[in-house]
Amino acid sequence: MAQVQLRSVVKKYGSLEVVHGIDLDIADNEFVVLVGPSGCGKSTTLRMIAGLEAISGGEIAIGERVVNDLPPRHRNISMVFQNYALYPHMTVRENLGFSLKIANRPQSEIDRAVEEAANILSLSDYMDRKPGALSGGQRQRVAMGRAIVRHPEVFLFDEPLSNLDAKLRTQMRTEIKKLHQKVQSTIVYVTHDQVEAMTLADRIVIMRDGHIEQVGTPLEVFENPVNTFVATFIGSPPMNLLPATITNGEVAIENGPSVALPSAFEGKVREGQAVILGFRADNLMPRGHSLPMEGQHAAFDMKVNLSEPLGTETLLFSSLAGREVQAKMLNPRPVSPGETLPFQLDLTRCHLFDAASEASLR
Amino acid sequence: MSRLKPPAWFVLLLPAIIILAAVVLIPLLLSLYSSFTPYRLTRPDSLYRWIGFANYEKALTSIHFWTAFGRTVLLLTIALNLEMLMGLGLALLVNKVTWGQRTLRTIMMFPMMFSPILVGFQFKFIFNDNVGLVNNALQSLGLTDQAIPWLVDGKLAFFSILVAEMWSATSVFAILILAGLFAVPRDPIEAATVDGCTPWQTFRHITLPFIMPFIYIALAIRSLDVARAYDIVQIMTNGGPARRTELLWTLIGRTGYVDARMGYANAMGYISIFLAIFFTVYFFRKLNAARGELGMAS
Ligand SMILES: Nc1ncnc2c1ncn2[C@@H]1O[C@H](COP(=O)(O)OP(=O)(O)O)[C@@H](O)[C@H]1O
Numbered sequence: 001m002a003q004v005q006l007r008s009v010v011k012k013y014g015s016l017e018v019v020h021g022i023d024l025d026i027a028d029n030e031f032v033v034l035v036g037p038s039g040c041g042k043s044t045t046l047r048m049i050a051g052l053e054a055i056s057g058g059e060i061a062i063g064e065r066v067v068n069d070l071p072p073r074h075r076n077i078s079m080v081f082q083n084y085a086l087y088p089h090m091t092v093r094e095n096l097g098f099s100l101k102i103a104n105r106p107q108s109e110i111d112r113a114v115e116e117a118a119n120i121l122s123l124s125d126y127m128d129r130k131p132g133a134l135s136g137g138q139r140q141r142v143a144m145g146r147a148i149v150r151h152p153e154v155f156l157f158d159e160p161l162s163n164l165d166a167k168l169r170t171q172m173r174t175e176i177k178k179l180h181q182k183v184q185s186t187i188v189y190v191t192h193d194q195v196e197a198m199t200l201a202d203r204i205v206i207m208r209d210g211h212i213e214q215v216g217t218p219l220e221v222f223e224n225p226v227n228t229f230v231a232t233f234i235g236s237p238p239m240n241l242l243p244a245t246i247t248n249g250e251v252a253i254e255n256g257p258s259v260a261l262p263s264a265f266e267g268k269v270r271e272g273q274a275v276i277l278g279f280r281a282d283n284l285m286p287r288g289h290s291l292p293m294e295g296q297h298a299a300f301d302m303k304v305n306l307s308e309p310l311g312t313e314t315l316l317f318s319s320l321a322g323r324e325v326q327a328k329m330l331n332p333r334p335v336s337p338g339e340t341l342p343f344q345l346d347l348t349r350c351h352l353f354d355a356a357s358e359a360s361l362r
Numbered sequence: 363m364s365r366l367k368p369p370a371w372f373v374l375l376l377p378a379i380i381i382l383a384a385v386v387l388i389p390l391l392l393s394l395y396s397s398f399t400p401y402r403l404t405r406p407d408s409l410y411r412w413i414g415f416a417n418y419e420k421a422l423t424s425i426h427f428w429t430a431f432g433r434t435v436l437l438l439t440i441a442l443n444l445e446m447l448m449g450l451g452l453a454l455l456v457n458k459v460t461w462g463q464r465t466l467r468t469i470m471m472f473p474m475m476f477s478p479i480l481v482g483f484q485f486k487f488i489f490n491d492n493v494g495l496v497n498n499a500l501q502s503l504g505l506t507d508q509a510i511p512w513l514v515d516g517k518l519a520f521f522s523i524l525v526a527e528m529w530s531a532t533s534v535f536a537i538l539i540l541a542g543l544f545a546v547p548r549d550p551i552e553a554a555t556v557d558g559c560t561p562w563q564t565f566r567h568i569t570l571p572f573i574m575p576f577i578y579i580a581l582a583i584r585s586l587d588v589a590r591a592y593d594i595v596q597i598m599t600n601g602g603p604a605r606r607t608e609l610l611w612t613l614i615g616r617t618g619y620v621d622a623r624m625g626y627a628n629a630m631g632y633i634s635i636f637l638a639i640f641f642t643v644y645f646f647r648k649l650n651a652a653r654g655e656l657g658m659a660s
C-alpha cells in the first residue's frame with residue numbers, strides 16, 4: 001500500500017522559491033501525471049518525492065511514513081530519469097540487477113527478477129551489452145526495467161519519453177500503460193506533453209509556476225478547465241479564447257457577433273461583466289460538415305484563411321472579431337483560402353471565464 | 363635542368379629533422395654507443411675502445427645496482443600507493459566543499475610550485491637531528507629526549523625521503539582526481555542513490571569506476587617521476603649515508619659525474635629506462651582497460 005501525500009510542500013533554492021506550497025493526494029495504485037510548461041516545477045516536485053532534493057517546507061508522506069528526512073534508499077521508490085541515467089560501465093544485466101545486488105539479495109533471486117524484467121520489456125537479446133551499444137529506445141527500456149526489478153511501492157518517471165522520436169514515443173507510451181496494469185504500483189509521471197498526460201493518467205495534475213492549477217481525470221480537466229491556462233494547455237488544438245462582455249443577457253464578442261448566454265452560465269454572470277468566451281475547435285464547425293447540434297447553438301459566417309486536412313477532418317483557421325480561431329470540418333471537402341463559410345457554434349460546450357481572474361465562471 | 367631535386371615534403375621537413383637529430387637522436391646514439399665503451403670523462407680516448415656488453419654485465423651482477431634498483435621500486439610502490447590514497451581523500455574532501463573551493467584548489471597546488479631541490483633542502487632541515495623541526499617538536503612534547511637520526515639511519519632516512527616525496531606530489535593525484543570527480547555525471551549517481559546505495563556504495567560502484575582513468579593517468583605520470591627520482595634524495599641524503607638511501611639515478615649520477623665513469627653510468631641508465639617504460643606501459647594498459655569499462659575506449 002503506497003499512497004503519496006504532499007502537504008504544503010515548498011521548495012526554495014536560496015531565496016528563490018520555485019514550488020509554492022502544493023497539496024496533493026495520490027492514491028495507492030494510481031497513475032498520476034504532473035504536467036505543465038517547462039520550468040513550472042514538475043521535476044523539482046518529483047525529485048522531492050524521490051529524496052534527491054531537500055524539502056524546504058511542508059511534508060511528504062509515502063505510505064504511512066513521513067519521508068522528509070529519509071534518504072532515497074529508505075523510501076522504497078524507483079525512478080526513471082529523462083536521460084535514462086544508466087550505469088555506463090555495467091552491462092544491461094548488471095544495470096537491471098544492481099539494486100538487488102546492493103540489497104544483498106541471493107544471486108538466484110536476482111537472476112529471476114532480472115529475467116522477468118527482461119521478458120516484460122523484451123530486453124533478453126541485449127543482456128550482455130553495455131548501454132553505449134544500445135539505441136535510445138533500448139536504453140529507455142533498460143531504465144524502466146531497472147525501475148521494475150525492485151518492485152518498489154512508488155514509481156517516479158521524469159519525462160521518460162522526451163528523448164525518443166515520435167513513433168517510438170507513442171509505442172513506449174502504450175508499453176508504460178501496460179506496465180502499470182501488470183505491476184500494479186503507484187506511479188507519479190512528469191511530462192510537459194499534454195497528449196502523454198491525457199493518454200496515461202488516471203488523474204492529471206496541471207502545474208504552472210510552482211502552483212497546482214487543477215487536479216482531475218483527463219476528461220474532467222478537458223471538459224471543465226478551471227481557468228484559461230488549463231483550457232489552453234489541455235487539448236489540441238488549444239481552446240479558442242475571445243474577449244467578450246455580457247450585454248443584454250447575451251455574450252457580446254468584442255468587435256464581433258453576439259451569441260446567446262450558454263444556459264449553464266445563467267445566473268453566474270452579471271450584466272456588463274467582462275468575460276472570456278472559450279470553445280474548442282470541435283464545437284465550431286461549418287454547417288453541413290458538423291456534428292448535429294440539437295441544443296443551444298449560434299450561427300455566423302467566417303472567412304477561412306488556411307486549412308489543414310488531417311484526413312477524417314480538416315482543421316480550419318479563420319478569423320473572428322480580429323482574432324484567429326480554429327474550427328473543424330467533418331466529411332471534409334477542399335476549402336480554398338479566403339472562402340467564407342457559415343459556421344455553427346455549439347453553445348452547450350462553451351466556457352466562460354472571468355476576464356480579470358481568468359477563472360471559470362461555471 | 364636535369365639536377366635531381368629532393369621532393370618538397372623532404373625539404374619542408376628538413377629543419378625539423380635536423381633539430382630532432384641534433385637534440386635527440388645524436389645524444390641518444392652517442393650515449394648508447396658509449397655504454398659499450400669504458401668511457402671515462404677524464405680520459406676521452408677511452409671512448410674509442412669497444413668492450414661489448416661488459417658494462418651491462420658489470421651492472422647486472424653488481425649488488426649496488428640491484429640494491430638501488432630494488433629500493434627505487436620499493437619507493438615507487440609505497441609512494442604511489444600512499445599518494446594515491448591521500449590524493450583521493452583530499453580530492454573527495456575538496457569536492458565536498460562548497461564555499462572557498464577555488465582558494466583551496468589553489469592552495470592544494472602549492473607543493474607543485476616548489477622546485478624539488480628546495481623541497482629537498484626544506485625536508486633536510488625539517489628532519490635534521492639537531493635543529494630540525496621534527497626532533498624539536500618531539501622533544502618539546504616530551505615524546506623523546508634523544509635526537510632521532512632521521513637522515514642517518516637507513517630505514518628512517520628512507521621514510522624521511524618518502525615523506526618529502528609525498529608532500530611534494532600528493533597534490534598531483536589530488537588535482538587529477540578532483541578533475542575526474544568534476545567529470546563524473548550526476549545522473550548515474552542519483553540513480554544509484556535511488557537504487558538503494560549508501561554513500562559508500564555509490565562511491566565504490568559508480569564514482570570510482572568513473573575516476574579510475576584519472577587515477578591511472580596520475581599513476582603513469584608519477585611512476586615516471588619516481589623512477590627517475592634524483593633531486594630530493596640528492597639534497598637530503600646524497601644517497602648516503604653509506605649508500606643506505608641510494609636510488610637508481612643517484613647511483614647513476616654519481617658513477618657518471620663523480621667517478622667519471624660515463625660508459626658504465628650510461629649502461630645502467632639504459633637498464634633503468636626499462637623500469638620506467640615498464641610502469642608506463644603497465645599503467646597505460648590499465649588506463650585503457652578502465653576507459654573501456656566506461657565505454658570510452660577508442
Ligand atoms: N538547482 C537549482 N537552482 C536554482 N533554481 C533551480 C534549480 N533547479 C531548478 N531550478 C528552477 O526551478 C524551476 C523549476 O524547475 P524544474 O522543476 O526543473 O521545472 P520542470 O517543470 O521543467 O521540470 C525552474 O524555474 C528552474 O529554473
Ligand SMILES: [Mg+2]
Pocket residue numbers: 042043044159
Ligand atoms: Mg523537468
